[in-house]
Amino acid sequence: MTRESVSSALEQDRVESHLNPVPSYDLTDHPVPTGREEIWRFTPLKRLRGMLEGEASADHLTWETTIPAGATLREIDSDEAVALGELAPNDRPSALAAANAGGAMLLDVPAEAVLTEPVVLHLHGESADDLVWGRLLIRVGANADATVVLNHTGSARYAAITTVLVGDGARVNVLTLQDWDDDAVHLGRDAIRVGRDASVKHTSISFGGDLVRMHANVEYAGPGGEAELLGLYFADEGQHLEHRLFADHTAPKTKSHVLYKGALQGHGAHTVWIGNVLIRKVAEGIETYEENRNLVLTDGCQADSVPNLEIETGEIEGAGHASATARFDDEQLFYLRSRGVSEKEAQRLVVHGFFNDLIRKVGIPSVEDRLLETVETELAKNVLKGAAS
Numbered sequence: 001m002t003r004e005s006v007s008s009a010l011e012q013d014r015v016e017s018h019l020n021p022v023p024s025y026d027l028t029d030h031p032v033p034t035g036r037e038e039i040w041r042f043t044p045l046k047r048l049r050g051m052l053e054g055e056a057s058a059d060h061l062t063w064e065t066t067i068p069a070g071a072t073l074r075e076i077d078s079d080e081a082v083a084l085g086e087l088a089p090n091d092r093p094s095a096l097a098a099a100n101a102g103g104a105m106l107l108d109v110p111a112e113a114v115l116t117e118p119v120v121l122h123l124h125g126e127s128a129d130d131l132v133w134g135r136l137l138i139r140v141g142a143n144a145d146a147t148v149v150l151n152h153t154g155s156a157r158y159a160a161i162t163t164v165l166v167g168d169g170a171r172v173n174v175l176t177l178q179d180w181d182d183d184a185v186h187l188g189r190d191a192i193r194v195g196r197d198a199s200v201k202h203t204s205i206s207f208g209g210d211l212v213r214m215h216a217n218v219e220y221a222g223p224g225g226e227a228e229l230l231g232l233y234f235a236d237e238g239q240h241l242e243h244r245l246f247a248d249h250t251a252p253k254t255k256s257h258v259l260y261k262g263a264l265q266g267h268g269a270h271t272v273w274i275g276n277v278l279i280r281k282v283a284e285g286i287e288t289y290e291e292n293r294n295l296v297l298t299d300g301c302q303a304d305s306v307p308n309l310e311i312e313t314g315e316i317e318g319a320g321h322a323s324a325t326a327r328f329d330d331e332q333l334f335y336l337r338s339r340g341v342s343e344k345e346a347q348r349l350v351v352h353g354f355f356n357d358l359i360r361k362v363g364i365p366s367v368e369d370r371l372l373e374t375v376e377t378e379l380a381k382n383v384l385k386g387a388a389s
Helices: 003-011 078-083 092-100 330-337 343-359 365-382
Strands: 062-066 072-076 104-109 119-140 145-166 171-178 185-194 199-206 211-220 226-235 240-249 255-264 270-279 287-296 302-311 318-326
Touching: 072 119, 078 104, 078 119, 092 119, 092 145, 092 185, 145 199, 171 185, 171 211, 185 199, 185 226, 199 211, 199 240, 211 226, 226 240, 226 270, 226 343, 226 365, 240 255, 240 287, 255 270, 255 302, 255 343, 270 287, 270 318, 287 302, 287 343, 302 318, 330 343, 343 365
Parallel strands: 104 119, 119 145, 145 171, 145 185, 171 199, 185 211, 199 226, 211 240, 226 255, 240 270, 255 287, 270 302, 287 318
Antiparallel strands: 062 119, 072 104
């Protein structure tokens, strides 16, 4: 099936997902939420501190960049972002970001280029009083190979719209790390279009911030595309960390695999994971699986996990999902304690074991090592006092 025939079939197959509004730049298509809407019912709107009202702002984040040979980064205007194929916003924060960012940054990796080092974009905020709108377009040409790391630190009220366009046969690894200060708010949407026979890995990692709400959406421009969506989060006392996934199978013989893992500790720690896969009529022969696991370390935490499948054709290779939220595994702890390991050390080993397989999937050794250290730091904040039994 050609790209043109896929597009034509998709035009005739306008299935609307109940968890993902139709993409639109028009703000009237994304009204201010009340909190009763399905896509907003888990989010504490008062803690967004006016971000959904659409106020214009000249505040910005500081960018520090590492751009290896073969890639370029430049500023473009809004019209060029749309013309290059930016994926339109599908919620109010991303629509506001598109309207208020005053242009966009374009990271370009040309066809056939093989980047031997990651592109690193380090975005830093100075104050939670600053309202910042961000807009980024990542374009990777056919048969190219690239790794991109977005690192968010400091503090701000930040809403961003990001698009990743992956050319036919390309291989792309994108990692976004939310390591904000305790008072930051981050609303982000990463949308990915996977080309024919291309492969994408997208990893979203959230540790810091008062409230972080991230979208990761994927769709397909032709058959044979593969997407792996990974996530890791660790919520402390009072934190709200929310991750929403949407795999839209818009072409036949495509694949998606979702794996997110999270841990919670401290009173009022709240995590939300919403996974959704839409298999359209045109998407025959696809494979998909989504999985979320949560480990509750102390009392007073709440983990919401909601996997969804919307299937419009029975001609598929496989589709499934799994979700689990649990306290420490008593058998694991007993096994370690019976061999002379202290209770605290046993709990630490269980948490590291819980995250280790996912961390090793990231595919960026320096980041993997940093994540292992960060998990250790998070555990030390609470020292697992009052651990759930």
